[in-house]
Amino acid sequence: MTYLIEGRDGPWELVVGLEVHAQVISQSKLFSGASASYGGEPNTHVSLVDAGFPGMLPVINRECVAQAVRTGLGLKARVNLESRFDRKNYFYADLPTGYQISQFTHPIIGEGAIEIELADGSTRMIGITRLHLEQDAGKSMHDQDPARSFIDLNRAGVALMEIVSEPDIRTPEEAGAYLRKLRMILRYLGTCDGNMEEGSMRADVNVSVRKAGEPFRTRCEIKNVNSIRYVMQAIEVEAVRQVEIWEGGGSVDQETRLFDPARSETRSLRSKEDAHDYRYFPDPDLLPLVIEEAWVQDLAAHLPELPDAKCQRFQDEYGIPRYDAGVLVAEQATADFYETVARGRDPRLAANWVIGDFFAALNRTGRTIQDSPISADALGGMLDLITDGTINGKIAKDVFEEMLESGESAAEIVERKGLRQVTDTGAIDAAVQAVLDKNPDKLAEYRSGKDKLFGFFVGQVMKAMAGKGNPALVNEALKKVL
Amino acid sequence: MMLTELTIAAAQGGLRRREFSAEELVGAHVAAIDRLNGRLNAFITVTSEQALDAARRADAILAGGGDVPALTGIPLGIKDLFCTDGVRTTAASRMLEDFVPPYESTVTANLLADGAVFVGKTNLDEFAMGSANITSAFGSVENPWKRAGDAETVLVPGGSSGGSAAAVAARLAMGATGTDTGGSIRQPASYCGIAGIKPTYGRCSRWGTIAFASSLDQAGPMARTVEDCAILLQSMAGFDTRDSTSVDIAVPDYRAACGRSLKGMKVGIPAEYRVAGMPAEIEAAWEQGIAWLRDAGCEIVEVSLPYTKYGLATYYIVAPAECSSNLARYDGVRFGRRVPGASLDELYEATRREGFGAEVRRRILMGTYVLSAGYYDAYYLRAQKVRNLIRKDFENAFQTVDVLLTPTAPSPAFAQGEKMDDPVQMYLNDVFTVPASMAGVPAMSVPAGLSQSGLPLGLQVIGRSFDEESVFAAASALERAAGFTHRPAVRAEVV
């Protein structure tokens, strides 16, 4: 699907590439033994290495390297067995050493790809240029004091993965789909929690526009956008801004910009006279990072099943539609929940209940699957009662609501409230006869050809039996009499 | 007995035999510091009280007998580049004039664990950048040696470990730690008539030592004999997981290596070190050294290190580049001097202008330039390629020889005020020491004799990576042959 910006003199095409900073899940920091966990009292998750004290030296964390390799494998990317760390030199209040340790010329992960799915059901491949490891910076607080900014280094030195896409993205929707898919993969892998609100995943967005068939024009980088919605909005407004500049006879400057969601505009972040010159060079405190092929293979062997593979397997193994499979694999926890429910049961019935009533109930109660009041086993137990004919589908909905409220098992509720469906044909026949006796006019209408009234009789019989009649048997009994 | 005249090896025996106490030994050095440091300025910080306390504890341990740690009760000077827990560590910079590290460097921690007693923090060129110990924010150091018949002229001790060299030469400490980035142990050792070794890069941990140029910095000992250097290095060296460039290779018995026979050892004489304009007395000392080693049973082999001549120019790109980045942390925010500014950048610029001296500022600017966009390939990348060629020169030479012998410096100690106008002239003092630094190989200076003006001259022995033993063996042989017993004019026992 093409996304074109209608300019004054014709349509413009959008070109977007994304640089995502994903915070690595690890116990300790990339180069120091201080805690990498979020929060903590100010400056308590800080070692003297993080604070850049004289003579302090970095030592790399194996797990952070493993997480980068896992992510690379998950992105079907090349793992570079030798990579290097460089220093990116610049001065800033929350950068204690005056340089960020990053990977510039030799990243740990090379080219890969992500398949994204769009609303119309089509798919596209978005290329991954590279993934590298680097340090996060500390935090500056500007609103605590009239004259000073305060510095907290708890985040300084936490490992980040910078994941750079090719400029393959052509619409805001694709950018959103890419970020959602990337986040899903990272969460599956357990390498990043993908929480954009807490800043553990943030995106720099490179935007340019061009006429169809042209080479790339100058791009602008919109820094640190912290939600998928804002990324999509920022792309839209930035593209329009650039089209206006080109059409006005001007030219777009390559620069860094910020997105202001309140005003829905981007604005220039740095003046040109203070252009950065990062003076990258190999960090002499660190040697080249050389990893063993066997270790990479071992990490690969222990990777979890990823969303694309799981989605395909759900369709193949459980015979559920692609859409349902996609919904169920969006979160690892959901997929696990579904598989527990579906195991040894009717997988389609399980999918309908999980996606339908169960999701609706979570939404309604504001719960997540992790603190759901109904466990997968409990939901499965209820489905068993449907399948073995103990309750019918209508009663099941009541039982489900009751489970939600009381936390009891379906069997307990059915027992306690006497909801077991009636399969005694004698009792059903009696109920049918009573309904016919009570509604001689309707019976006459039906017999004169108003077939639609069959439903009315079913409803009346079920009502008379307090919903507990076996629907199939009720149907059968009615047909016989009518 | 003059306790300040003892070698470490002799003092170890004397302490264990209870011929004197650690308190007496340390006390004699503390007294000498009291008397002479005002003049020599070898120490930035003197820790007499802590030293005497430590000496008394050492005596208690010695009284217990048994297996006493090797350096128990031995008074040492510590270059003020090693962070010492609770003791001010300045790097001879105004930037760190009040910095008190809450940690102990690995090298000094190793020495403390072996019982050493620190009498103070020795002076140096600011952030170890210099060859004459004239860039210290705490004043220059005076070389305790005097030219024959000239008691007035103040000579430089060399640098950057000039305070350590002067302290050991003047008998204010039995030994000292130094650091060597391009010759900062060997050149001052040569100027002050003592021994000093820069071990293989990776042999001593850099953790807790204030960085100048990370790929070159290496700690090492300075003492009056080769054996004393071996004893100190035995303690200082060793693998450290906190330094990613520390190498996990067992530390051999260096003291035993000092007594090794040289029969059959091949000694390379690099042709390229015969630089144009080398003073005749340097040339003569070198020839004498060659003769001594031949007499000791060595085979002398002419070798070629064709890229050696580019060592110095390479060094003055690589070292400033690394220093420009390493010293970015001195920004007035987390430690050290802060000069207020209205904005963050004004604070940075004022702090770093006032906190750093002229030579440090010059090197930071140089390093910033060679790394900057458009110049990286022409300078830094080219220098790192030439550096690889220099390293290969040494690897090739060590295919055929066991050690190399060269002069340590192109001249004896010069006077304060000489060579001060032109940075390049000053840099040339390191012409013989820099190549080994660039290659990371071990190198030692040992006193070989006196110049015509009565000043000490050193010879340099360079070895294979991690073969400090051959370096100690050859240096010991030179030391025995030289029989260097000259002492400086200014020293502890001279009142």
Add this chain to the structure above:
Amino acid sequence: MSLDPATVRRIARLARIGIDESDLPALQRELNGILGWIEQLNEVDIDNVEPMVGTGHAALRMREDVVTDGDAREAVLSNAPDTAGPYYTVPKVVE
């Protein structure tokens, strides 16, 4: 290559070292002296030569992912020229 005053100003700015206009001529002379001297490296044939990286004696060691450090705010702030409670401070940064 030779440095002009504008370049000296630019690198001083990059290095965040304040300089006075009156410092410029001397700095320019000294830096150009050093640069002129290191130009000798241009005569070295470096085709097909790899730059020196690391020591050649070891690859990077990796440490285990265990929290072994931190929780030492007092030490972290012990040398700070200015603090506000648990924070370091800088002149207010306007973003």
